[in-house]
Amino acid sequence: MLKNKLLTAVIAAITSCSLAVTAFAYPWDDPENPNFPENPYLGTETSEPTTEEPSNGTEEPPYNTEEPPNTTDEPTPPTTEEPPVTSEPPAPPPPEMTLDFYETTLVIGEGVQLYWTITNSIWENPAVGYESSDVSVVRVDNNGYIMAVGEGTAYVTAFYDSVSAYATITVVQPEIVPEFLVLKQKTFELKIGAAAQIEAQLLPEEVAEGYTITYETDNPDIAIVNERGLITALKTGTATITVRGAGLTEYVTVTVTSDVAYDTAKMDGYLYDTEGNPVVGAQLVIDTLKAVTDTRGYFSFEQVDQRELTVLIAGDDKAVCSIAPQGDTTVYLLYRKGSPLTRLSSYEELVGHLPINSVSFVSGANVILTAGETFELAYQYKPRDVAVTEIMYETSNEIVAEVGQIDGVIIAKAPGETDITVTLNGGQAQASCHIVVNPKESSEHSVLIVVIETILIAIAGFILIMIYKSYRKKLTRDLEKYDEEEYGYDDDE
Numbered sequence: 001m002l003k004n005k006l007l008t009a010v011i012a013a014i015t016s017c018s019l020a021v022t023a024f025a026y027p028w029d030d031p032e033n034p035n036f037p038e039n040p041y042l043g044t045e046t047s048e049p050t051t052e053e054p055s056n057g058t059e060e061p062p063y064n065t066e067e068p069p070n071t072t073d074e075p076t077p078p079t080t081e082e083p084p085v086t087s088e089p090p091a092p093p094p095p096e097m098t099l100d101f102y103e104t105t106l107v108i109g110e111g112v113q114l115y116w117t118i119t120n121s122i123w124e125n126p127a128v129g130y131e132s133s134d135v136s137v138v139r140v141d142n143n144g145y146i147m148a149v150g151e152g153t154a155y156v157t158a159f160y161d162s163v164s165a166y167a168t169i170t171v172v173q174p175e176i177v178p179e180f181l182v183l184k185q186k187t188f189e190l191k192i193g194a195a196a197q198i199e200a201q202l203l204p205e206e207v208a209e210g211y212t213i214t215y216e217t218d219n220p221d222i223a224i225v226n227e228r229g230l231i232t233a234l235k236t237g238t239a240t241i242t243v244r245g246a247g248l249t250e251y252v253t254v255t256v257t258s259d260v261a262y263d264t265a266k267m268d269g270y271l272y273d274t275e276g277n278p279v280v281g282a283q284l285v286i287d288t289l290k291a292v293t294d295t296r297g298y299f300s301f302e303q304v305d306q307r308e309l310t311v312l313i314a315g316d317d318k319a320v321c322s323i324a325p326q327g328d329t330t331v332y333l334l335y336r337k338g339s340p341l342t343r344l345s346s347y348e349e350l351v352g353h354l355p356i357n358s359v360s361f362v363s364g365a366n367v368i369l370t371a372g373e374t375f376e377l378a379y380q381y382k383p384r385d386v387a388v389t390e391i392m393y394e395t396s397n398e399i400v401a402e403v404g405q406i407d408g409v410i411i412a413k414a415p416g417e418t419d420i421t422v423t424l425n426g427g428q429a430q431a432s433c434h435i436v437v438n439p440k441e442s443s444e445h446s447v448l449i450v451v452i453e454t455i456l457i458a459i460a461g462f463i464l465i466m467i468y469k470s471y472r473k474k475l476t477r478d479l480e481k482y483d484e485e486e487y488g489y490d491d492d493e
Contacts, residue, residue, distance in 0.1 A: 095121045095163050097128075103168040106138070106148035107175075114144040114167060116158050128160045138169045178202035178211060181248035188254045190223070190233035195287035197310040197320055198229035198252055200243050213245035213317075223254045228317045232288065262305035267323070269331035270347070271297045276354035276386065279335055283314040290314075311341065351386055358382045359422065359429040368436045369401070369412040377408040379422055381429055394421045401435050412437040 100115040118126055130140040137154035140146045146156055148171040157166040184199035198215060202208035215225040219239035225231050231241065233256040241252040267286075271279040271293050278297025283290055286309050291299040306325050313319035313335065321341035323331060332350040334342040344350045359381040369375055381388070393403045397418035403410050410420060414437065421432045 093120045095119065095161065097158065097160065097163045097165045099158065099165050099167055101167055102165075103170070105170045105172060106146070107172060108148050108151065109174065111145060111147045114140070114146055114156060114158065116144070116165065118160060118163065121160075126160045128158050131157045131159070133157070137171050176207045178204065178208045178246040178248065181213075181243065181245050181250050183243065183250050183252060186250070186252050188231060188252065190231070190254065190256050192233055192235060192256060192258050193288060194233050194305075195285075196231045196254075197285075197312050198225070198231060198241065198243065199310075199320055200229060200245065200250070202245050202248070208246070211246040213243060216242045216244075217254075218242070222256055228312075230285070230312075262307050264303045265306050265325050266300070266302055266328045267304050267325050267331065268298070268300035268329075269333060270350070271299060271333045271335055272350060272354065274334060274336045274353075274355070275357040276382065277357070282335070285312050285314055286310070313341070354386050356381050356386050356388070356424050356429040359424055359431045361422075361431055361433045363433065365432070366434045366436070367410075368438065369410070370438050371412050371414055371440050373412045375410045375412070377403070377410060377420060377422070377433060379408075379431065381424060386425075388424055390425050392423045394423075395419070396421075400437050410435060415439040 096119050098117045098119075100117075104112060106112060114130070116128060118128075128144070130142065130144050132138050132140050132146075132154055133156075134152065134154035136150045137152040138146055138148055138156060140156050144158065146169060148169070151171055151173055153168065153170050155166045155168055157164055180203040182201050182203055184201075188196045190196055200213050202211055202213065213229070215227065215229045217223055217225050217239050218241075219237065220234075222235060222237035222239040223231055223233050223241070225241050229243070231252075231254055233254070236256050236258050239254045239256070241254060243250045243252060271282055271284070273279050278295065279293055280295050280297065282293045282299075284293070284299050284301075286301055286304055289301055289304065291301050293299045304325060306327070308322055308324045311321050311323055311333075316337060318338050319335060319341050321333070321343050323329070323343060332344040332347060334344060334350065334353055342353070344353065359379055362378040362380060363375075367375060377393075393405055393408055395401055395403050395418050397416060398413075400414055400416035400418040401410050401412050401420070403420050408422065412435070416437055418435050418437075419432050420435055421430060423430045
């Protein structure tokens with residue numbers, strides 16, 4: 001029994017200690033405490049406390065008095081009214097996907113990685129899928145790597161759960177650029193004062209247009225180079241010329257010596273274009289020497305080295321050729337802008353390369369004929385030294401007139417109009433002549449003319465007869481008068 005009482009006393013003591021600790025640890029009813037927390041069991045400041053009937057019939061003081069409530073075994077929280085109903089907290093924002101780019105342009109064969117960011121997701125590493133709107137334009141793998149496969153526009157969509165975002169991909173053809181920079185000669189040995197032309201070309205040639213080739217020397221005291229690649233040696237030594245074009249680079253080594261000597265000779269010639277006309281006023285360059293063509297296309301260098309020479313036309317870096325004169329030399333050059341010069345050995349060979357560039361009819365562009373009449377068409381052409389290897393005549397109306405294929409003789413057949421065309425050397429030159437054919441004079445017209453002519457002759461004959469009779473009558477009177485005066489009688493006696 002004593003043991004039970006002792007146990008009860010221990011429990012009561014523990015309970016009392018717990019209550020005291022609670023009162024000090026949660027000073028809800030101490031408003032002067034700076035750490036005074038909000039009493040979760042109290043309502044708002046406007047809320048009214050709810051009281052209970054005390055068991056002893058007296059009014060119980062409110063819970064938040066200075067003295068803690070009287071407790072027994074366990075603390076009983078004060079009874080207050082329910083806290084006011086508040087609105088539910090806002091729902092978390094939905095997930096949102098953003099991309100590192102939303103549009104881009106790719107070249108066929110080019111690829112790009114598409115990166116995404118998802119906010120407000122409950123998943124740390126969500127499984128994002130990808131899709132292309134047109135796999136013939138772009139393809140995308142499971143990791144978001146985009147590959148351009150065909151020209152056009154497509155959309156690549158990244159999606160996860162209910163969110164997605166897309167990027168517009170434009171695919172274009174790759175720009176074709178030159179792949180090679182070719183030098184005809186990479187080393188030059190020059191004497192002081194000499195010049196040489198660097199012949200550089202970008203290949204493939206069909207895509208090289210629009211690209212510029214530049215030249216730069218590393219030692220301008222030894223040798224300089226202009227914008228067209230013409231090297232001029234200044235003093236003994238070595239220089240390196242850097243040649244660049246379309247992102248490609250090549251090098252030319254120039255060695256300048258003072259002890260190199262060549263025999264010299266005269267070189268002249270003629271410069272023609274591919275139409276057969278002499279090129280007038282063109283400036284030809286050999287090393288530092290210059291010559292200008294006259295009205296005949298003629299040029300002359302009085303003294304050149306008898307070695308491999310580079311001849312070029314100023315202002316056209318592609319118009320070059322190599323000549324190695326052996327004594328005095330006459331050359332014939334064929335020039336077409338933007339193309340290498342063609343060297344020919346003789347004037348006859350030059351003429352053989354020239355086309356007929358014009359033809360015209362000697363009789364003019366219009367001829368009037370009468371039906372039944374013939375007419376031979378004569379033509380002239382330029383340049384006159386070019387041989388005519390093929391000639392063809394055509395008439396636009398064979399009923400009106402026809403033309404001989406060999407001699408060009410026109411036969412007027414019927415009244416009307418037609419065009420006669422002559423074509424030389426398979427179409428090199430062409431000219432036309434307009435033919436008008438008038439009708440023959442009719443037989444009725446001829447009879448009328450004869451009648452008129454007969455009448456006119458008759459009138460003329462009558463007039464002559466009358467004149468003759470008048471004259472004879474006068475003559476007779478004059479004779480009678482003479483006889484009378486001379487002999488004293490008249491014809492009546």
